[in-house]
Amino acid sequence: MCGITGYIGYRDAYPIIINGLKRLEYRGYDSAGVMLYDGNSINLSKVKGKVSVLEERVQENNSGQSIIGIGHTRWATHGIPNDLNSHPHLSQSGNLAIVHNGIIENYASLRKELKDRGYTFRSDTDTEVLVNLIEEIKIQEGVKLGEAVQIALNQVIGAYAIVVFDSEKPDEMVVAKLGSPIAIGIGKDNDEFFVASDASPFIEYTKDAIYLEDGEMAIIKKGREVKIHKIQDDEEVDPNIQQLQLSLDQIEKGGYEHFMLKEIHEQPEAITDTIRGRLLPEQGIIKISGLENNMKRFLNAERIIIVACGTSWHAGLVAEYSFEEFARIPVEVEYASEFRYRDPVITEKDIVIAISQSGETADTLAAIKMAKSKGAFVFGVCNVVGSSIARINDSGVYTHAGPEIGVASTKAFTTQITVLTLMALRLARAKGTITSADFRLYLQEMELIPKKVAQLLQVDKHVKEIAQRYLLSTNCLYLGRGYNFPVALEGALKLKEISYIHAEGYPAAEMKHGPIALIDDRMPVIVIATNKGHYDKIVSNIQEIKSRSGKIIAIVTEGDITVKEMADHVIEIPETEEALSPLLTTIPLQLLSYYIAVMRGCNVDQPRNLAKSVTVE
Numbered sequence: 330m331c332g333i334t335g336y337i338g339y340r341d342a343y344p345i346i347i348n349g350l351k352r353l354e355y356r357g358y359d360s361a362g363v364m365l366y367d368g369n370s371i372n373l374s375k376v377k378g379k380v381s382v383l384e385e386r387v388q389e390n391n392s393g394q395s396i397i398g399i400g401h402t403r404w405a406t407h408g409i410p411n412d413l414n415s416h417p418h419l420s421q422s423g424n425l426a427i428v429h430n431g432i433i434e435n436y437a438s439l440r441k442e443l444k445d446r447g448y449t450f451r452s453d454t455d456t457e458v459l460v461n462l463i464e465e466i467k468i469q470e471g472v473k474l475g476e477a478v479q480i481a482l483n484q485v486i487g488a489y490a491i492v493v494f495d496s497e498k499p500d501e502m503v504v505a506k507l508g509s510p511i512a513i514g515i516g517k518d519n520d521e522f523f524v525a526s527d528a529s530p531f532i533e534y535t536k537d538a539i540y541l542e543d544g545e546m547a548i549i550k551k552g553r554e555v556k557i558h559k560i561q562d563d564e565e566v567d568p569n570i571q572q573l574q575l576s577l578d579q580i581e582k583g584g585y586e587h588f589m590l591k592e593i594h595e596q597p598e599a600i601t602d603t604i605r606g607r608l609l610p611e612q613g614i615i616k617i618s619g620l621e622n623n624m625k626r627f628l629n630a631e632r633i634i635i636v637a638c639g640t641s642w643h644a645g646l647v648a649e650y651s652f653e654e655f656a657r658i659p660v661e662v663e664y665a666s667e668f669r670y671r672d673p674v675i676t677e678k679d680i681v682i683a684i685s686q687s688g689e690t691a692d693t694l695a696a697i698k699m700a701k702s703k704g705a706f707v708f709g710v711c712n713v714v715g716s717s718i719a720r721i722n723d724s725g726v727y728t729h730a731g732p733e734i735g736v737a738s739t740k741a742f743t744t745q746i747t748v749l750t751l752m753a754l755r756l757a758r759a760k761g762t763i764t765s766a767d768f769r770l771y772l773q774e775m776e777l778i779p780k781k782v783a784q785l786l787q788v789d790k791h792v793k794e795i796a797q798r799y800l801l802s803t804n805c806l807y808l809g810r811g812y813n814f815p816v817a818l819e820g821a822l823k824l825k826e827i828s829y830i831h832a833e834g835y836p837a838a839e840m841k842h843g844p845i846a847l848i849d850d851r852m853p854v855i856v857i858a859t860n861k862g863h864y865d866k867i868v869s870n871i872q873e874i875k876s877r878s879g880k881i882i883a884i885v886t887e888g889d890i891t892v893k894e895m896a897d898h899v900i901e902i903p904e905t906e907e908a909l910s911p912l913l914t915t916i917p918l919q920l921l922s923y924y925i926a927v928m929r930g931c932n933v934d935q936p937r938n939l940a941k942s943v944t945v946e
């Protein structure tokens with residue numbers, strides 16, 4: 330996690346760095362810091378708290394004279410969030426400054442060695458160890474910064490994206506990557522360079538960017554082309570300069586109070602973008618290039634294993650239902666973090682589908698590597714173009730949701746379900762496990778989904794009223810069956826992560842095996858009761874809750890009568906096929922969590938302890 334930025338060029342570095350940190354705050358926001366070099370000395374400011382706190386601190390001291398600087402927004406790993414543990418960290422001499430995203434696993438032994446050589450440490454971080462190791466190598470071996478960084482990185486175990494600055498060589502910076510992402514923005518004629526964890530901090534300045542690959546380091550120097558080398562053996566690498574597709578309005582709030590609300594409302598468009606060119610109802614086909622190119626492999630697959638974390642794992646569970654129902658391929662859905670450390674039975678006949686919005690989740694990345702090493706074919710479903718997972722997969726699809734900045738995943742979830750459902754249908758067609766009439770029906774229904782989501786977003790006011798009633802709840806239960814069981818899990822996750830209300834999602838029938846003991850007149854129970862999904866069974870579950878005085882908030886299909894009479898509140902969704910219903914039932918649950926969190930005064934875009942990209946295991 331953690332966000333890092335850097336600038337070297339001719340403009341005032343501070344506003345570029347501070348605005349960049351604001352855009353990267355989704356990665357972590359325990360503390361923040363900036364190092365500015367004014368031509369003579371290093372000026373360091375770092376504070377516990379958000380970037381806005383840092384901004385207040387620096388405003389007083391910034392002379393506007395610095396054309397070089399680095400910045401950091403932290404998600405704490407080693408050492409509690411406080412001023413001292415914040416980045417940037419300086420070396421003992423004060424000449425070197427570093428920002429780091431990742432974890433140095435062997436930091437304790439390195440720290441001890443450095444202590445024995447007379448180094449003292451101000452912080453509890455692994456990063457301060459790294460910057461001192463670089464300094465020690467630079468002094469002892471009499472080498473330049475780039476070489477010292479390279480030697481040091483060959484001694485460390487762990488993951489990193491780093492930017493290192495040396496006041497004895499103030500016209501350059503050294504950037505390196507292993508496991509954590511880092512991009513370099515290139516100004517016209519190499520007259521300025523930007524460094525950041527993703528390209529968002531510099532898109533208004535340049536569209537030319539290099540994404541370093543794992544095991545690479547770059548030396549950036551004003552007026553000179555970027556030089557990239559492999560860290561391990563110093564082999565020179567040709568820079569792969571890419572044209573950024575990102576635009577500024579995609580990463581701004583656009584009049585919404587929060588990114589999460591903006592992203593909830595972007596879903597009709599995001600789903601449209603996801604199906605564009607893939608769903609072709611007039612021709613009666615679905616075409617997904619990553620899948621078409623590997624059709625034979627999919628058709629011969631004996632099993633699909635889905636690996637993911639969090640919300641993406643919930644999308645995987647929905648896919649388990651659709652792949653099995655339509656394509657008749659057995660599916661297992663695994664938490665990437667568990668899968669990677671088991672010794673799972675994987676064969677060359679297995680296909681692993683890895684789902685990740687960010688494409689940077691450490692556990693998912695590791696699960697992919699493990700599956701590949703055992704000979705499985707890995708297919709990725711990612712949102713962020715060019716991300717680590719997107720690059721490491723054998724093949725894959727993008728969801729095209731656009732940048733998702735709110736920590737709580739919303740449009741990423743619905744677009745993942747969209748693309749996975751299209752895949753299931755496409756495979757079913759190829760395998761002949763769906764009739765052409767049903768296939769056409771699903772194509773037509775899927776095409777209508779963006780409009781239905783837009784219609785559903787109108788329930789906003791009604792959901793707000795319900796949120797008002799339950800904002801002081803301390804517990805909440807979410808129930809669903811079939812395709813809507815994963816939606817119940819997702820609804821509960823949304824509520825707990827942004828409002829800090831304890832919530833659990835359950836398959837409705839499991840309620841009787843334990844959770845029913847929790848139900849009393851203070852327990853809101855959100856029940857997804859769509860008309861085509863085991864409706865009668867759900868009605869019985871609702872009766873059971875009612876008999877125990879639970880408060881029922883039901884998500885029903887338009888025109889429902891039975892549940893309406895029993896529930897305390899109902900939210901209607903437009904009619905659709907059950908397999909597509911998660912794309913609709915999810916929407917009111919997102920809105921409900923959002924409004925409850927806002928009414929409780931929580932920071933919905935940056936909930937406590939969380940970060941958008943979980944790049945540490």
Ligand code: M6R
Binds near residue numbers: 685687690736822941
């Ligand atoms: O980027 P990924 O999809 O790999 O992220 C996985 C989870 O960290 C993520 O879905 C997380 O659970 C969300 N914050 C939930 O809203």
